[in-house]
Amino acid sequence: xxxxxxxxxxxxxxxxxxxxxxxxxxxxxxxxxxxxxxxxxxxxxxxxxxxxxxxxxxxxxxxxxxxxxxxxxxxxxxxxxxxxxxxxxxxxxxxxxxxxxxxxxxxxxxxxxxxxxxxxxxxxxxxxxxxxxxxxxxxxxxxxxxxxxxxxxxxxxxxxxxxxxxxxxxxxxxxxxxxxxxxxxxxxxxxxxxxxxxxxxxxxxxxxxxxxxxxxxxxxxxxxxxxxxxxxxxxxxxxxxxxxxxxxxxxxxxxxxxxxxxxxxxxxxxxxxxxxxxxxxxxxxxxxxxxxxxxxxxxxxxxxxxxxxxxxx
Ligand SMILES: NCc1[nH]cc(CCC(=O)O)c1CC(=O)O
Numbered sequence: 001x002x003x004x005x006x007x008x009x010x011x012x013x014x015x016x017x018x019x020x021x022x023x024x025x026x027x028x029x030x031x032x033x034x035x036x037x038x039x040x041x042x043x044x045x046x047x048x049x050x051x052x053x054x055x056x057x058x059x060x061x062x063x064x065x066x067x068x069x070x071x072x073x074x075x076x077x078x079x080x081x082x083x084x085x086x087x088x089x090x091x092x093x094x095x096x097x098x099x100x101x102x103x104x105x106x107x108x109x110x111x112x113x114x115x116x117x118x119x120x121x122x123x124x125x126x127x128x129x130x131x132x133x134x135x136x137x138x139x140x141x142x143x144x145x146x147x148x149x150x151x152x153x154x155x156x157x158x159x160x161x162x163x164x165x166x167x168x169x170x171x172x173x174x175x176x177x178x179x180x181x182x183x184x185x186x187x188x189x190x191x192x193x194x195x196x197x198x199x200x201x202x203x204x205x206x207x208x209x210x211x212x213x214x215x216x217x218x219x220x221x222x223x224x225x226x227x228x229x230x231x232x233x234x235x236x237x238x239x240x241x242x243x244x245x246x247x248x249x250x251x252x253x254x255x256x257x258x259x260x261x262x263x264x265x266x267x268x269x270x271x272x273x274x275x276x277x278x279x280x281x282x283x284x285x286x287x288x289x290x291x292x293x294x295x296x297x298x299x300x301x302x303x304x305x306x307x308x309x310x311x312x313x
Contacts, residue, residue: 002032003032003206005207007019008073009035011039022074026215029214055080062085071204074198082228090199091200091208096167096220096223098181101182102178103180104163104178105154106154106157108179109160116136120141120160121141121159123144130188151164165190165193222262226246226287226288229290229291234298244265246287248284249262262290264291264294270306278294278298280294
């Protein structure tokens with residue numbers, strides 16, 4: 001392709017790092033690329049995400065792409081609304097980073113070592129619900145801002161700990177500051193956490209082909225497809241108290257041959273703050289169906305939970 005691809009990104013350190021990786025991979029494949037920074041309302045406001053709405057980080061980038069100001073948009077996948085944008089095509093899901101959440105705590109402490117009453121900062125209802133459910137007596141306090149400013153709250157002694165996506169910390173080269181990587185059994189990540197979404201215009205077939213062939217990882221795409229289908233079926237946004245994680249696992253078919261399957265775990269907090277959990281395994285080629293089926297199971301459980309809590313009151 002003998003044109004320069006303009007790659008749009010938010011201006012945060014994290015977004016620039018993510019886009020830099022994508023640009024490097026495209027250059028290595030011989031493409032001519034240029035990075036264009038786009039400011040979004042999400043970067044200019046410090047209000048809780050629940051107030052400013054899903055898509056605050058991504059819609060300005062999507063508009064710039066649809067308008068032809070840029071040719072490629074790189075997003076943190078988990079920040080995208082679940083509804084697809086008919087103007088755009090999801091050309092690539094690059095190999096996913098470690099999807100887990102991470103704790104950055106004072107004095108090298110792990111979650112279990114934090115004394116009762118310790119303050120843990122997070123602006124995510126999903127993380128807050130799962131932290132509360134551990135029953136450790138932690139004091140979960142609202143927190144927003146970029147990765148650097150959130151970690152600084154611990155360094156400055158304002159908070160005892162913060163919980164962040166490990167991928168974000170890793171992309172900024174700061175994994176040495178992580179005091180514990182949280183196991184999915186206690187903290188399921190946001191659907192698509194650690195994955196990038198690389199979009200182009202739906203009619204830009206040259207860009208789509210280049211991005212797909214250079215960057216796309218089919219296992220990462222299958223996993224996030226299942227997680228996001230679960231989220232969409234629950235009609236929950238990126239800040240909803242919903243966690244999901246799909247892994248590609250080896251299984252045996254009827255003949256005893258090894259086949260790859262998708263194993264999906266999900267968690268959802270009820271209004272009472274109880275956690276509902278479910279898991280299921282399905283075909284790699286039926287990721288959406290797997291995600292939707294698990295959502296239906298969680299919704300059934302939430303109906304049961306609601307009936308039980310009415311019975312109590
Ligand atoms: N909500 C903001 C956001 N969007 C993507 C990441 C981290 C990188 C990723 O998950 O891909 C973060 C920071 C965080 O949740 O700690």
